[in-house]
Amino acid sequence: MLLALDIGNSNIVIGVSQQEGWTHQWRIQTDADKTADEYRVLFQNLFSEAGLAYEQLRSVIICSVVPQLTQTISVVFDHQPHLTPLVLNGATETGITIARKSQQTVGADLIAGAAGAYKMFGDDCIVVDFGTATTVMAVRKPGELIGGAICAGLKVTIDALVGRAAQLSQIPLEPPSRVIGRNTRESMQSGLVLGHLCMIEGLIDRMKKQLNSESIKVIATGGLSEKIGPHTDYFDVIDPMLTLDGLRLIANRQNQ
Numbered sequence: 001m002l003l004a005l006d007i008g009n010s011n012i013v014i015g016v017s018q019q020e021g022w023t024h025q026w027r028i029q030t031d032a033d034k035t036a037d038e039y040r041v042l043f044q045n046l047f048s049e050a051g052l053a054y055e056q057l058r059s060v061i062i063c064s065v066v067p068q069l070t071q072t073i074s075v076v077f078d079h080q081p082h083l084t085p086l087v088l089n090g091a092t093e094t095g096i097t098i099a100r101k102s103q104q105t106v107g108a109d110l111i112a113g114a115a116g117a118y119k120m121f122g123d124d125c126i127v128v129d130f131g132t133a134t135t136v137m138a139v140r141k142p143g144e145l146i147g148g149a150i151c152a153g154l155k156v157t158i159d160a161l162v163g164r165a166a167q168l169s170q171i172p173l174e175p176p177s178r179v180i181g182r183n184t185r186e187s188m189q190s191g192l193v194l195g196h197l198c199m200i201e202g203l204i205d206r207m208k209k210q211l212n213s214e215s216i217k218v219i220a221t222g223g224l225s226e227k228i229g230p231h232t233d234y235f236d237v238i239d240p241m242l243t244l245d246g247l248r249l250i251a252n253r254q255n256q
Contacts, residue, residue: 001056004247005073006109007064009132010155011223012073014043015244016052022241024050027223032068036075043076060085061251063108063243086254088112094250096139099146106145109243110137113221114145116246120237121217126207127242128200128235130222132156136203138211149203154196154224161192173224175231197232204234 006013009030016024026046034042047053060077062085064070070087077083086092088111090103096114098106109129117127118139129135130153137148152160154173162168171188179194181187208216220229221242229238239245 001058002248002251003057003060004244004251005060005062005064006112006243006247007062007066007069007073008109008223009066012069013223013244014046015241015248016050016057017244017248022244024052025241025244030066030069032066032072034072036072036078039073040076040079054080054083057083059083059251059255061088061247062086063088063112063247065107065109086251088247088250092250093253095143095253097144099140099144107135110135110148111145112243112246112250113137114139114143114246115249116221116239116242116244117219118143119245119249120219120239120242124211124213124216126204126216126218128204128218128220128222128225129243130154130220130224130228134196134200134222136200136207138207140211148207151199151203154193154228157196158188158192161188173227193228193231197228201232201234 002017004015012028012030014026015022060083074085077085088108090098090106094111094115096111113127113129117125124141125139127137132153134151134153138146140146162170171185175193176186176189179190181190204218208214217236218234219237220235221239225238225240229235
């Protein structure tokens with residue numbers, strides 16, 4: 001049984017996998033100030049409610065973009081001598097090559113997403129991850145992460161605008177029924193939500209042109225993918241579990 005943890009700036013996504021499926025999944029808020037003991041109690045409570053025990057685990061893999069929490073979460077498993085967490089980074093043997101000199105600077109979440117997407121399509125593909133940042137990454141045969149674009153995430157953009165404009169308030173993360181908003185709320189939804197989608201669509205178009213492939217597959221993942229993804233026809237697949245699936249593939253490679 002595998003425990004996979006995707007530590008993001010806003011949320012930690014946790015999955016327990018047995019063979020090829022995910023038997024349990026949780027999404028908890030990221031708190032970099034929590035201690036290892038506090039996370040240990042939190043994980044124990046989640047496991048207890050699910051009828052699981054640490055002794056059932058055979059491996060743990062961690063993907064983190066929060067350096068402060070990488071070590072903290074790793075320490076959680078110090079009391080389990082049979083578990084040595086694998087912390088994913090650019091030097092890990094993943095089946096994905098990284099087409100840049102500074103491999104260690106590539107986000108672990110991007111590597112895991114690339115691994116999951118390439119396994120799914122087995123061909124050139126683009127991965128759009130809607131998280132704290134929205135990333136658009138290109139993967140080329142035979143499994144090479146060649147780069148992409150990193151943008152401010154939708155929630156970050158909304159928070160920034162609302163925080164600096166006294167007369168604007170938070171809005172639901174959904175597009176309005178029409179592009180031309182008839183009030184402040186609809187206008188904000190048009191500019192922010194539809195505008196974010198237009199940015200993503202434009203980046204996908206430009207990447208397809210650069211890769212010389214109009215038929216390249218595009219997959220959306222991340223916390224907002226199921227909410228935002230259905231409002232565009234640019235995505236062939238919407239899979240919020242893609243990063244965890246990539247982590248499972250990478251963990252399995254280590255055990256072969």
